[in-house]
Amino acid sequence: MSVQTILWNGTPIAFLPGDTIASALSRAGITEFGLRQTALPAAIFCGIGQCQNCLVSIEGIGVAEACLTLCDAEQSVRSLSDHRLTESAHD
Amino acid sequence: MQPTDSYDLVIAGAGIIGASVAWHATQRGLRVAVIDAKGPAAAASGASDGAVSVASKRPGLMANLADASLCYAREMAQHNGILKGIFHPRPTFIFARSAPESAALDRLTRMLHDQSLSVSIHQDGAAQTSAISGLGKDITRVIELQGEAHMLGYQATHAYLSAAKCDLFWPRSLEAYEPGPEGVRVFTSAGEMNCAQLVIASGIGTMGLLPNVPMIARSGQLIVSDRGPASEPNLPGPLTSAAYLLDKTANGRGDAGLPVVIDPLRTGQVLIGSTREDHGTERQTDIAIVRRLLHSAVGCLPRLAERRIIRVFAGVRSASLDGLPIVGALPEEPNVICATGFEGDGICLSALIGREIAAHLATGQSSPDLAALTPGRFSSQEAIPA
Amino acid sequence: MIDTRPLIVGAGPAGLRAAITLSDAGLHPVLVDHAPGIGGAVYANLRAQPNLTPKLTREARILRQDFDRVRPRVDLRLSTAFAAFDQTGTALLTGQAGMMFKPRAVIFATGARERIQPRPGWTLAGVSSAGALQIALKTTGTLPLGRLLLAGTGPLLYAIAAQMVAADRPPVAVIETGNPLRHPLMALRLPARVLTEATRYIGQLLLAGVPILSGTDLTRIETRNGALIAHTSRQGRWAEISVDHIGLHDGLARNDFGISAEMTGQTPVFQAGDCRSVLGRWAAEEDGKRAAEQVLHALNATPGRAAIAPDQRFIKTQTLLAKLFARAPALAAPELPDDTVICRCENRSLGDLKQALQTASEQTQTTARTLRLTERFGMGPCQGRQCLDWVAALTPDTTSFADLRGNRWPIKPVRVRDILDAPDFTADPSHQDLK
Numbered sequence A: 001m002s003v004q005t006i007l008w009n010g011t012p013i014a015f016l017p018g019d020t021i022a023s024a025l026s027r028a029g030i031t032e033f034g035l036r037q038t039a040l041p042a043a044i045f046c047g048i049g050q051c052q053n054c055l056v057s058i059e060g061i062g063v064a065e066a067c068l069t070l071c072d073a074e075q076s077v078r079s080l081s082d083h084r085l086t087e088s089a090h091d
Numbered sequence B: 001m002q003p004t005d006s007y008d009l010v011i012a013g014a015g016i017i018g019a020s021v022a023w024h025a026t027q028r029g030l031r032v033a034v035i036d037a038k039g040p041a042a043a044a045s046g047a048s049d050g051a052v053s054v055a056s057k058r059p060g061l062m063a064n065l066a067d068a069s070l071c072y073a074r075e076m077a078q079h080n081g082i083l084k085g086i087f088h089p090r091p092t093f094i095f096a097r098s099a100p101e102s103a104a105l106d107r108l109t110r111m112l113h114d115q116s117l118s119v120s121i122h123q124d125g126a127a128q129t130s131a132i133s134g135l136g137k138d139i140t141r142v143i144e145l146q147g148e149a150h151m152l153g154y155q156a157t158h159a160y161l162s163a164a165k166c167d168l169f170w171p172r173s174l175e176a177y178e179p180g181p182e183g184v185r186v187f188t189s190a191g192e193m194n195c196a197q198l199v200i201a202s203g204i205g206t207m208g209l210l211p212n213v214p215m216i217a218r219s220g221q222l223i224v225s226d227r228g229p230a231s232e233p234n235l236p237g238p239l240t241s242a243a244y245l246l247d248k249t250a251n252g253r254g255d256a257g258l259p260v261v262i263d264p265l266r267t268g269q270v271l272i273g274s275t276r277e278d279h280g281t282e283r284q285t286d287i288a289i290v291r292r293l294l295h296s297a298v299g300c301l302p303r304l305a306e307r308r309i310i311r312v313f314a315g316v317r318s319a320s321l322d323g324l325p326i327v328g329a330l331p332e333e334p335n336v337i338c339a340t341g342f343e344g345d346g347i348c349l350s351a352l353i354g355r356e357i358a359a360h361l362a363t364g365q366s367s368p369d370l371a372a373l374t375p376g377r378f379s380s381q382e383a384i385p386a
Numbered sequence C: 001m002i003d004t005r006p007l008i009v010g011a012g013p014a015g016l017r018a019a020i021t022l023s024d025a026g027l028h029p030v031l032v033d034h035a036p037g038i039g040g041a042v043y044a045n046l047r048a049q050p051n052l053t054p055k056l057t058r059e060a061r062i063l064r065q066d067f068d069r070v071r072p073r074v075d076l077r078l079s080t081a082f083a084a085f086d087q088t089g090t091a092l093l094t095g096q097a098g099m100m101f102k103p104r105a106v107i108f109a110t111g112a113r114e115r116i117q118p119r120p121g122w123t124l125a126g127v128s129s130a131g132a133l134q135i136a137l138k139t140t141g142t143l144p145l146g147r148l149l150l151a152g153t154g155p156l157l158y159a160i161a162a163q164m165v166a167a168d169r170p171p172v173a174v175i176e177t178g179n180p181l182r183h184p185l186m187a188l189r190l191p192a193r194v195l196t197e198a199t200r201y202i203g204q205l206l207l208a209g210v211p212i213l214s215g216t217d218l219t220r221i222e223t224r225n226g227a228l229i230a231h232t233s234r235q236g237r238w239a240e241i242s243v244d245h246i247g248l249h250d251g252l253a254r255n256d257f258g259i260s261a262e263m264t265g266q267t268p269v270f271q272a273g274d275c276r277s278v279l280g281r282w283a284a285e286e287d288g289k290r291a292a293e294q295v296l297h298a299l300n301a302t303p304g305r306a307a308i309a310p311d312q313r314f315i316k317t318q319t320l321l322a323k324l325f326a327r328a329p330a331l332a333a334p335e336l337p338d339d340t341v342i343c344r345c346e347n348r349s350l351g352d353l354k355q356a357l358q359t360a361s362e363q364t365q366t367t368a369r370t371l372r373l374t375e376r377f378g379m380g381p382c383q384g385r386q387c388l389d390w391v392a393a394l395t396p397d398t399t400s401f402a403d404l405r406g407n408r409w410p411i412k413p414v415r416v417r418d419i420l421d422a423p424d425f426t427a428d429p430s431h432q433d434l435k
């Protein structure tokens, strides 16, 4: 059985069946997924979809929690570090 | 200043109107107290989207007042003015998707021309010619206006109250008052206060206090998105449907389409609004209506489909029966001034109203511009100005 | 078609047991979870790792078998978030199997959230909740590379540490703020199965030589040469531990954000499991059954059965555990510097909060509204799940926690496209012009 991979910012990362994007990335030693818009690092924090600290951009899905989304072969996943870093929110 | 229970002026309501009156009155040397049942910007001022818009006003008096307030706010945003960093000039994009909406744009063009307002048309044409890329194919025509602005209600409220040298009290509600020759006795949930003059700027709360001033609660639902990717250009200004103008100014919008507004925040977030529903149930939001607003918004700006919604909320606007704000001394009670009924225009009008009420309080002279807004119009038999 | 099947939100022990109970009574519930698998926090994908946690696996198997039996009658929607429920009785689900419908009844079984006390450095990559490390272990059998450290307080820390030992990746240490091992006599009053489990965990840790540093605070985390440096303090004595991952845990709280009584309208709404009261997995399962029975009662599907009170045994156990782990109040630590981030989503610090509270005078309180609108606490995408406990702890009690939370929907951020794509089974003519 050949190893399946996702493309993390263009680089292939192996994943196992049942892996979420977060678990595949951390097995590969990637703990920082990019920068949040507050300039704090994006990374796994709660692990169960509550904290929104692990958001990434997933091909075919859009912005989603890395900890809730299962890996799909050849799927491209990118960090959101290109997100804007502006003053704090106002609404 | 030590808090006492005797003031030149007590203001009931720490929304943007009460806050603007407070700051302007302290500038004129009055000794002022502001009380609020909950706290600053606790009602409509905290729930509004902050458009300072002339285009959405009814032609005639309302457009003139809005323009005067806009010009004054522009001044206050300059140098070290009180609204610096809070009032942000920006263009407005008003679009049409249907013949009735396009007709509304024509009427807007005429109004701006006829009334020689400070807001001007920068561009008018097909969607492709507008400064905003990626508009949906529903949109057939866009007018870009120059001269309007954005100002968040709670930020302005905060700025006015922090700078005003006055006493603040909350939670403390106005329960009743008693005008007398010496001034006004004010009965609050935390005891009695005395003042020469009382300003009631309690928004929807005014309804219970002044039963002779007829008002309607008009609720609106708003949707807030996430910040979106930096690769995505921020909208330079709000995308407003002409149906929204119709909804606010004419006798209903007929089949013009949903009155959607897509309003960019400085963070990259967008506010999508807003409905006008004749009920006062604060916080009541419903999924079906929100979905229709979103559907309409995505039709205008397809890239919104990828945004995430982080919050939906509703606010209640206080409207008057004839659609004009209610500003001025109460009939028979010259020391009690009412300032309410601003519906969806309070952020825009707050600067002017604060200045004019403060002038009236300090000098006893009321501005002729505001004569048509007098609460007396509901008790007299005279025709109601439209 | 108007869809009125009862809705259960959350497929942990409470939600699964509720689904089983409703199905056994002949109903066809909709069971939704935003995770890709059933089991919730405690039984998440346990089949992948049968040897890690034999007892949990056994319990999970029984629950799973019961669920498999009713599976054909349950409309299970995974990778699908519950987004909203409004006063018209409409529920909105979004994601893989989204839809809009009008459930006859709703059971929220959204479990617990971990409380994690803010500390300088808690926002660094590599610092997560202890639960997140456990989830990785349970669902994939692996842990992130490098040295692991657990810190905070509460029984869950030991469970996780023991599971790490079983996976051959013992933590460098468990840093425990409280002093639970100092009260062996009190511990003996715990129910037998809790005590057995606890003893086994502690035994495993001692055998593996994992130091348990009790009465110790993890005061600060920083990075140095690519490693995380944990600064600890025990009665004024300072130490440093260099590791690669830190799991923090300061207890559990109900994950009931955005779930308010106001949202109910006419529809009966119940909460079950940790989302109603954090009493652990055994209680959660029983509570799921109870909530289902309440639904049946409300729908008149069973003859006159009253709601069953929460089980006193479980409450007693939790009270005792709380005493065992008793510690100083949150954020009391005077050494917490002002630049400590409190709100991770909007990057608001302890200093920002203190300043906002200082502007209040004797006559004015800083209102919940101001803390939200002007100070931005609770306004980010986690909707206050991480910061509001601490904001409330530092704010005069007149500011009610309910006002701070706001209780607005969606209960988690959802994509516009997903909201629009959800098929509509409410059959309400007022929104048929959408498409």
Ligand SMILES: Cc1cc2nc3c(=O)[nH]c(=O)nc-3n(C[C@H](O)[C@H](O)[C@H](O)COP(=O)(O)OP(=O)(O)OC[C@H]3O[C@@H](n4cnc5c(N)ncnc54)[C@H](O)[C@@H]3O)c2cc1C
Pocket: A048, C009, C010, C011, C012, C013, C014, C015, C032, C033, C034, C035, C039, C040, C041, C042, C043, C080, C081, C082, C083, C109, C110, C111, C112, C113, C114, C130, C131, C132, C134, C156, C159, C160, C252, C272, C273, C274, C275, C279, C280, C281, C282, C284, C285, C411, C412
């Ligand atoms: C991280 C963590 C680890 C734990 N580990 C242990 C342990 O090892 N041993 C032990 O005895 N106890 C443990 N507990 C406690 C135990 O998990 C609970 O007592 C028990 O699981 C509660 O059951 P529940 O059904 O109420 O909630 P849960 O099992 O947590 O299930 C709730 C479900 O709801 C889902 N959900 C939440 N929000 C939404 C939404 N908007 N839309 C759709 N779905 C949603 C969640 O994904 C989850 O699947 C742990 C708790 C946590 C938080």
Ligand code: FES
Pocket: A043, A044, A045, A046, A047, A048, A049, A050, A051, A052, A053, A054, A055, A065, A066, A067, A068
């Ligand atoms: S780690 Fe918290 S949402 Fe994914």
